Amino acid sequence: MQINYNEGTLCVAGVQFDPQLTLIDSAQVFHWKEIDGLYIGHSEGRAVQLCAEADGFSLFGVQEKDVSFWIHYFDLNRDYGELIRICGEYPVAQQAIGRLPGLRVLNQPAWEALIAFILSANNNVRRIRMLIDRLICSVGKNGFFPSPECLAKESETVLRSIGCGYRAPYLIRTADAICNGFPLERLASEPYEKAHAMLLTLPGVGDKVADCVQLFGLGHSQAFPVDVWVERLMKKWFMPETSSKKEIRRRAYDMFGEYAGLIQQSLFHCARLGLMPLEIEKQSNMEPRKAT
DNA sequence: AACCAGGGTGAGC
DNA sequence: GCTCACCATGGT
Numbered sequence: 671m672q673i674n675y676n677e678g679t680l681c682v683a684g685v686q687f688d689p690q691l692t693l694i695d696s697a698q699v700f701h702w703k704e705i706d707g708l709y710i711g712h713s714e715g716r717a718v719q720l721c722a723e724a725d726g727f728s729l730f731g732v733q734e735k736d737v738s739f740w741i742h743y744f745d746l747n748r749d750y751g752e753l754i755r756i757c758g759e760y761p762v763a764q765q766a767i768g769r770l771p772g773l774r775v776l777n778q779p780a781w782e783a784l785i786a787f788i789l790s791a792n793n794n795v796r797r798i799r800m801l802i803d804r805l806i807c808s809v810g811k812n813g814f815f816p817s818p819e820c821l822a823k824e825s826e827t828v829l830r831s832i833g834c835g836y837r838a839p840y841l842i843r844t845a846d847a848i849c850n851g852f853p854l855e856r857l858a859s860e861p862y863e864k865a866h867a868m869l870l871t872l873p874g875v876g877d878k879v880a881d882c883v884q885l886f887g888l889g890h891s892q893a894f895p896v897d898v899w900v901e902r903l904m905k906k907w908f909m910p911e912t913s914s915k916k917e918i919r920r921r922a923y924d925m926f927g928e929y930a931g932l933i934q935q936s937l938f939h940c941a942r943l944g945l946m947p948l949e950i951e952k953q954s955n956m957e958p959r960k961a962t
Numbered sequence: 963a964a965c966c967a968g969g970g971t972g973a974g975c
Numbered sequence: 976g977c978t979c980a981c982c983a984t985g986g987t
Binding site: 787793 | 968969971
């Protein structure tokens with residue numbers, strides 16, 4: 671892979687990258703827009719535009735001091751080719767990864783992932799996108815995410831009026847916890863289990879939201895979020911005898927190891943895109959894994 | 963008109 | 976530890 675920076679443009683070559691899958695319909699980030707083939711986004715107040723190239727992508731509007739920020743954001747230091755090899759024991763996982771080359775797991779600021787996934791509870795991707803847009807537009811400043819201080823001062827009435835529903839007080843109380851010293855950023859350097867337990871103390875954060883914050887915002891690649899899609903696919907293809915999401919979450923690390931969360935992304939998207947049969951089976955070359 | 967969506971919480975056991 | 980009703984909202 672070659673990375674080149676010149677006068678505000680970061681050129682990345684020699685990497686497979688699918689902006690539609692990774693940015694627009696990723697369900698890991700909710701505020702990127704596509705306009706005439708140009709992808710517009712921002713993170714922590716840095717606005718950029720991305721253009722897909724044949725062999726990678728170009729990123730416009732990058733300040734020189736932010737080059738390493740965006741390299742980390744797009745997870746460009748990771749070799750995604752390794753994932754298929756890691757999954758050698760599980761052909762279904764190998765095929766899921768192989769079917770979606772160009773899918774990457776972004777490294778977002780933990781705060782942005784945290785509020786996005788508090789809003790994700792019992793919600794769908796379209797509506798999460800809508801809520802994030804409204805939150806940025808009506809609570810944030812200059813078109814960026816609202817700061818913890820800003821959100822902590824917001825009224826529940828306003829948040830309910832833009833459609834947050836019963837999640838409104840969760841947002842405010844969690845923002846308040848951050849303002850009062852909850853060490854969100856520091857959790858990145860804590861072990862997975864400790865960080866997970868800490869996140870569970872925040873209002874509106876359970877196992878699933880905590881795992882999303884850890885995977886997408888804290889660099890904890892073993893975090894394995896279990897939503898309804900992942901629950902279905904894991905029962906169908908990997909552990910048909912399990913009954914609860916909690917048990918699936920526990921066993922996923924034993925199965926997939928340190929990079930369970932990255933593998934989860936491929937499995938999740940294959941299931942959601944209908945590339946991995948869950949109920950009625952048509953033509954598929956995937957074989958359920960036999961119990962050992 | 964019920965059912966679903968990248969679930970969390972509190973009560974009861 | 977576990978299960979379960981309830982929680983807003985927009986789309987189907």
